[in-house]
Structure formats: structure tokens, C-alpha cells
Amino acid sequence: MDPYSESRFIGFVTMVSPLQTRVHFPSSILLKKFFNADDGYHAITGKYIVIEGTGCGFLGKITEIALPEKERLELTESKFEKDVFHPTGKVEILLCFDNYKLKAKKGLDQLPPVSAKVYLCSDTFLGSLLTQFGVKDGILPKTLPLATLPDNENHKIDVSSQALFGRHCAIVGTTGGGKSWTVAKLIEQVVAQNGKAILIDATGEYETLKSNEIEYYKFNEISQEGIYFNYKKLRETDLFALFRPSQQSQLPKLQEAMKSLRLIEIINNKNTPLDITDSLIKNEAFTTSREHGYTTLKKKDTTENFKYISACKNNTSVYSNHCTFEMTALAAQILSECVYDNGSPDNPARNNCQSLISRILLTTNDRSFLNVFDFKNELDLLCKNEFESIFENFLKGKSNVLILSVSNVSTENKLREILVNSIGRYLLEKALSEAFKAASKKSLLLFLDEAHLFLNKKVKDEYSIEVELDAFDRIAKECRKFGLFLVISTQMPRDIPRGVLSQMGTFIVHRLINQQDREAIEFACSDANKSALSFLPILSSGEAMLTGVDFPMPMILKITEPNVKPDSNTPSVF
Ligand SMILES: Nc1ncnc2c1ncn2[C@@H]1O[C@H](COP(=O)(O)OP(=O)(O)OP(=O)(O)O)[C@@H](O)[C@H]1O
Ligand SMILES: [Mg+2]
Incomplete structure (x- = not known):
């Protein structure tokens, strides 16, 4: 040559x-x-x-x-x-x-x-x-037949998989640029290479990909394909995001109520007391009342309060941020927290908490929230698919890709964001506990399509405390060494926090017209100099600029069409 x-x-x-x-x-x-x-x-x-x-x-x-x-x-x-x-x-x-x-x-x-x-x-x-890009020390990496030269479809280009995914990857471009097709193509390669990936599908367009190797589940659906996220896997902050307590009067009562409910769980779970302190708690039996199908803890008077305090001291796990308690009891428990030391009702506090209580009642009884988080522990009768068990089986099993559709989940009250963030955090914690790292285990690719819907989100209204939904930011910053790699796809790079963008090692940039978006990309990949970026507005569908730390120069390629296409067509107007 x-x-x-x-x-x-x-x-x-x-x-x-x-x-x-x-x-x-x-x-x-x-x-x-x-x-x-x-x-x-x-x-x-x-x-x-x-x-x-x-x-x-x-x-x-x-x-x-x-x-x-x-x-x-x-x-x-x-x-x-x-x-x-x-x-x-x-x-x-x-x-x-x-x-x-x-x-x-x-x-x-x-x-x-x-x-x-x-x-x-x-x-x-x-x-x-x-x-040859991405080839290190002469060791030939696994390459993926991903693309062709833009003006010669017969000339295939293989891209090193390590260079592509090894440092998180971002797929950006205006709408219609071809991001979803590129994601489908990458998913196809994950299957071909027998890897493992999770895809969070915001619009339901990837349902067409369902196959023997690709499992597909939908949130907020009661059927064979339905899946739910057990609220016990949530964290305290998720509840703050769901119930939006105010800083001064409501937050302390909410925290207190969760503490009491955790104590009830602990007491109920201690069947055989082991030592003196345990039996103390068991015997000191708090005044609990079981009404309407749930148990609350009553604080009656000063001595009862002392018992409560010492029980909490002996069981510090009441201070954990887990939500393994009876959710239906939460609203009533908050009321029980609004008492004076002598046990008489504290009416001003009750008034202050009224709006919080009604929000909790509304949320925990709303069908779409119930279908997603199973607040009433009733879904396993109707739909066997609990997220954690599905995920564990997926890790152990033969299938390569797990697609979770959140398209049915309403965006009202940030339900969808909170759900996706919880999934992200679950995977983050798994990764940090080295679930994807050990030699016998496979790394996991986490695909997030339409990432601008989920990144950089905060829950806050006029009165409530601010809760940041930052699981994916943390994955981008912490998880590379733990074998959890992020692949985000977005039409609005400017909506992605800069901290996250700068963690992205590889960019697949489809057509990009907006000036601010181009600047965001320019900021994130220093080696893609201005003149390379100036070609971005004239790329056609499916063409993309591939750039990244492991590629010596940005290159424009045509991504090969996936065999099974996502259903992303815009419906016709008339
Ligand atoms: N690699 C490709 N080769 C040929 N045509 C493509 C390719 N990728 C995309 N297209 C064309 O562009 C259209 C839009 O692609 P796609 O749905 O992937 O865009 P998108 O960037 O995900 O848009 P949105 O932001 O609206 O989700 C497709 O229906 C297809 O006709
Ligand atoms: Mg798309």
C-alpha cells in the first residue's frame, strides 16, 4: 500500500x-x-x-x-x-x-x-x-465493525471497543441526527461480543430490539413484561424528592417518623433476643397501634420517650438512610411525631405538617406511583418482575442486554427522573461494591438515551428543600475503574453538567447545528479543534464525528445501519 x-x-x-x-x-x-x-x-x-x-x-x-x-x-x-x-x-x-x-x-x-x-x-x-486507533503496545484490541467511510460505503472501518467504551462515551447530535440508530448499532455489537449492557429507554423506541439475547421490560405496566422498583431499595433522599418536605418544620418530623418506623421494623425482626439490650427493647414494647393495616409507634409520655431514645441508641441502624419500613404507615406516623414530651398533641406542628401528610397520602395512593414503587407491597402477586431480582438474574444469565423502558412512567412530580436516578444509584452502589470488576465478572455498559431528561436534575419547589438527583453524575466520575461504563446519548449537550461531559472519553457527534451545543462539545474534547467541529452542521443522518482521548484525530464516519432499527420515526402530520 x-x-x-x-x-x-x-x-x-x-x-x-x-x-x-x-x-x-x-x-x-x-x-x-x-x-x-x-x-x-x-x-x-x-x-x-x-x-x-x-x-x-x-x-x-x-x-x-x-x-x-x-x-x-x-x-x-x-x-x-x-x-x-x-x-x-x-x-x-x-x-x-x-x-x-x-x-x-x-x-x-x-x-x-x-x-x-x-x-x-x-x-x-x-x-x-x-x-489502528486505540491499539496499545501492539496488542490488537477487540474491534467492532461499526462504520464505513462517509463517501465509500464499501470501505468498512473497525473501531477498537476499548477506545470506544473504555472511558465513558457520549453520543450527541440534533434530533434526527441518528443517535438512536447508533445506540441500536452499539447494542447489536454488545450482543455480538457477548458483553453485558443495560439500556434505559425513555421513549419506548427500542422495543423492536427484543430478542433472545435482549430482554425488554416496561415500568408502570402490569403484565408479563412489566417491572417495578421496590421502594425498599430507595434512599431517604429519594423520599425527600418524592414528598418535598419544607426545610424548617416538615423535614425534621419526616426524618423522625422514618426513624420510628425503622425501629418498629427492627423490633419486629428480632425474634430471638440475643443479649440484654435486645431483650430490653423487646420487653419495653412501645405503644404501637395497628390500625388500617399498618403499625405506628405512639409517643405517649416522658418515660416512653426515654425508652425510645435508649432503644435508638442501641440500634443505630435506625439512623440509616434506607427505606425498609412500612410506607403506608408514614403519613400516620408523622402525625404521631407531632406531640409534646408529655404525649399531648402539638397542634401547631400538626398544622405545619398537614401539607406534607397530604402529599404523602396522595403519592403513596396514586396508581402510577404504586405501579412503579410498589408502596403497598402488593405487586408481586400481579407482576413477578422486581427490578433487583431481574437484574441479578440478568447478570448471571445468558442474555446480553437488559432494556428498561420508562416511557409509560409519568413525568409528573418528577416520578420518572426519581425512578431513573434510583436505578442509576442502585447500579452505582453495585459497581462500588465491585460487582462488575472481578476477573470472572463482566463489565457493564449503561446506556442512557435522551440523557438530557435525566442528568443535571434537581427537585425543588417554592418551599421544599432541594434534592439533587446525581446518580449518573457520580457514575461518570467514580465508576470507570469499577467496570461500569456509561454511554449517554443526548440532543442537548449544553444541558449535561460540564463535570459529566468532561469525564466522557469518547464522543460520537452527529449533526450539530446549535452554536451552544457545539461549544459544549468543544469544551469537553480539547483535541477536536475548531475546524473539525466546523464540519458538524453539514453531516447527514448517520454520519458522525468520532473523537476521543484514544483517537489521535477526530474522524468523520458513517455509522452502519443496525440490523434491527429502533422505532423512532416521527409520525406524519396529516
Ligand atoms: N446510520 C444511519 N444510516 C442511515 N440512516 C440513518 C442512520 N441513522 C439514522 N438514520 C436516519 O435518521 C433517522 C433518525 O434517526 P434517529 O432516530 O436515530 O435520530 P435521533 O438522533 O435519535 O433523533 P431524536 O433526537 O429525535 O431521538 C432515522 O429514521 C433514519 O432514517
Ligand atoms: Mg433518538
Whole structure:
């Protein structure tokens, strides 16, 4: 493979500066279509070229072609066909490669000499350079047949899977750019490589992917395919997000109530007391009342309160942030907390908590909340699929991908955000406990489509405390070393917190028109310089710029269509 074939010669380097290289085309004919060469047009803006240096060659991209000022006025078609025009071009040098090994070098430590010859880069050579990206120390990584060259569909490009996913990956682009198809293509590759991935489907468009290797479950649906998230896996802060207590008067009562309910659970679970303190609690039997199917703890008088305090001291797990208690009792328990030390009702406190109590009652009785979190412990009769057990089986089992659809979950009161955040946090905790790391275990890829709906979200209203839903931010920052890799897809990079964006090692950037979005990407990937980004608005569906820490230069590719397409068509208007 000779990158410098005379049939593709187009011109000479005439000026070199660190920012820009200029090329002189000795004849306008060299810009014309050359059917004997393999690439159709010889030189047009956007094409890759190679420059022959001594010892090493350079790969560049034509960013501009222009006619000299004085020749412009004389331009006619027939004259242009002949020799008489002398266009010049600007070239951006992308990388240098070894002339003998024909391999890309790390970093650009030199520039081409003036008067060096410039050739059009052949697809074969370009392809061979791109496929080597991400190859470390000569060890061939697993590569994924993911894409082709944009103007040559026959020329396949394999991308190293480690370079692609190894440091979290972001897929961005305006709507219709092809993100969902790219996600489907990547999922296809996860199956082909026998990996493990979870996909959170916000719109239900991935239902078409269901197969033997790909399990599909829907939240807020009572059927074979339905799945729910047991509220006992929630954390205190999730309840704050759901019930939005006010800082001053409601939050302390809510916390107190959760503590009491946890104490009830502890007492109920201690069947055989082991030591003195345990039996003390058991025998000191708090005044509990069981009404309407749930148990609350009554604080009657001062001595009862002392018992309560000492019981809490002996059972510090009442201070945990878990929600393993009877949720239906929570509203009533808050009322029981609104008492004075002597046990008489504290009416001002009750009044203050009224709005909180009604929010709790509304939420824990609302059908969509019940179907998602199973507050009444009733769903296992109707739908056997509890998230944790499904997930554990998925990890152990043969299937490669678990798709969780949240499209039926209402966004009212941030239910959907809270749910997705809880799933994220569950996976985060799993990862931190090294569930995906050990040699015998597989890493897990976590795909989050429409990530702008879930990242950077806070729950706050006029009076309530602010709760940040930050599980995915934390996954981005903490989980790479633990074998949990994030793949986010979004049409609005500007809505993703910068901290998260800068954790992304790889970007697949589809067409991107909005200036702010382009700036967000520019901020996140320093090596994708301005001129590479300037091609983003003119990419067509399915074309994308692939850039990242493990790729020496940004490259524009056409992502191959997935075999099974997601159902993402916009319905027709009429
Ligand atoms: N790799 C591809 N090759 C050919 N056509 C593609 C490709 N990817 C996407 N398309 C076309 O673009 C359309 C939109 O793609 P897709 O649904 O993936 O966009 P999207 O970026 O996910 O949009 P949205 O932000 O609205 O979800 C597809 O219906 C398909 O016709
Ligand atoms: Mg989409």
C-alpha cells in the first residue's frame, strides 16, 4: 500500500505554520473528477490528503479551496477545464505517520516541509490508519465493525471497543441526527461480543430490539413484561424528592417518623433476643397501634420517650438512610411525631405538617406511583418482575442486554427522573461494591438515551428543600475503574453538567447545528479543534464525528445501519 501514488498527486505545500498549511494546486484540472483514480473527485473541501515528508508523512484535511484574487474575474467553465487557473487550498494537519510502518504516531511533533508533495489520501490507507486507533503496545484490541467511510460505503472501518467504551462515551447530535440508530448499532455489537449492557429507554423506541439475547421490560405496566422498583431499595433522599418536605418544620418530623418506623421494623425482626439490650427493647414494647393495616409507634409520655431514645441508641441502624419500613404507615406516623414530651398533641406542628401528610397520602395512593414503587407491597402477586431480582438474574444469565423502558412512567412530580436516578444509584452502589470488576465478572455498559431528561436534575419547589438527583453524575466520575461504563446519548449537550461531559472519553457527534451545543462539545474534547467541529452542521443522518482521548484525530464516519432499527420515526402530520 503506497500512500504516495502519482495518480493521486494534487499539489505542493507552499506555506507552513503551526495553525495552517497552504497547498498550491499547479493546475485546476487536479480539482476535477478523475475517474481513473479510485475516489471520484480529486480535491474538494473536506477530503483527506497525505503529504510526503522525509521519514514521516502527514495526514490532513482540506478545509478551504480558493482561487487567487486576480484569477477570479476571468473564471469561465472552459478556461477552468484547461490548465490556466491556480487554486490554493488550506489544509489542517491531523496526524503524522511513519513512512515505513505506515502507522500513526502519537502527537504531532513536526510539520511538513515547504514544497512537499501532496496526494489525495486513498480510502484503503485512511481505513488502515483509522482501524489502528486505540491499539496499545501492539496488542490488537477487540474491534467492532461499526462504520464505513462517509463517501465509500464499501470501505468498512473497525473501531477498537476499548477506545470506544473504555472511558465513558457520549453520543450527541440534533434530533434526527441518528443517535438512536447508533445506540441500536452499539447494542447489536454488545450482543455480538457477548458483553453485558443495560439500556434505559425513555421513549419506548427500542422495543423492536427484543430478542433472545435482549430482554425488554416496561415500568408502570402490569403484565408479563412489566417491572417495578421496590421502594425498599430507595434512599431517604429519594423520599425527600418524592414528598418535598419544607426545610424548617416538615423535614425534621419526616426524618423522625422514618426513624420510628425503622425501629418498629427492627423490633419486629428480632425474634430471638440475643443479649440484654435486645431483650430490653423487646420487653419495653412501645405503644404501637395497628390500625388500617399498618403499625405506628405512639409517643405517649416522658418515660416512653426515654425508652425510645435508649432503644435508638442501641440500634443505630435506625439512623440509616434506607427505606425498609412500612410506607403506608408514614403519613400516620408523622402525625404521631407531632406531640409534646408529655404525649399531648402539638397542634401547631400538626398544622405545619398537614401539607406534607397530604402529599404523602396522595403519592403513596396514586396508581402510577404504586405501579412503579410498589408502596403497598402488593405487586408481586400481579407482576413477578422486581427490578433487583431481574437484574441479578440478568447478570448471571445468558442474555446480553437488559432494556428498561420508562416511557409509560409519568413525568409528573418528577416520578420518572426519581425512578431513573434510583436505578442509576442502585447500579452505582453495585459497581462500588465491585460487582462488575472481578476477573470472572463482566463489565457493564449503561446506556442512557435522551440523557438530557435525566442528568443535571434537581427537585425543588417554592418551599421544599432541594434534592439533587446525581446518580449518573457520580457514575461518570467514580465508576470507570469499577467496570461500569456509561454511554449517554443526548440532543442537548449544553444541558449535561460540564463535570459529566468532561469525564466522557469518547464522543460520537452527529449533526450539530446549535452554536451552544457545539461549544459544549468543544469544551469537553480539547483535541477536536475548531475546524473539525466546523464540519458538524453539514453531516447527514448517520454520519458522525468520532473523537476521543484514544483517537489521535477526530474522524468523520458513517455509522452502519443496525440490523434491527429502533422505532423512532416521527409520525406524519396529516
Ligand atoms: N446510520 C444511519 N444510516 C442511515 N440512516 C440513518 C442512520 N441513522 C439514522 N438514520 C436516519 O435518521 C433517522 C433518525 O434517526 P434517529 O432516530 O436515530 O435520530 P435521533 O438522533 O435519535 O433523533 P431524536 O433526537 O429525535 O431521538 C432515522 O429514521 C433514519 O432514517
Ligand atoms: Mg433518538
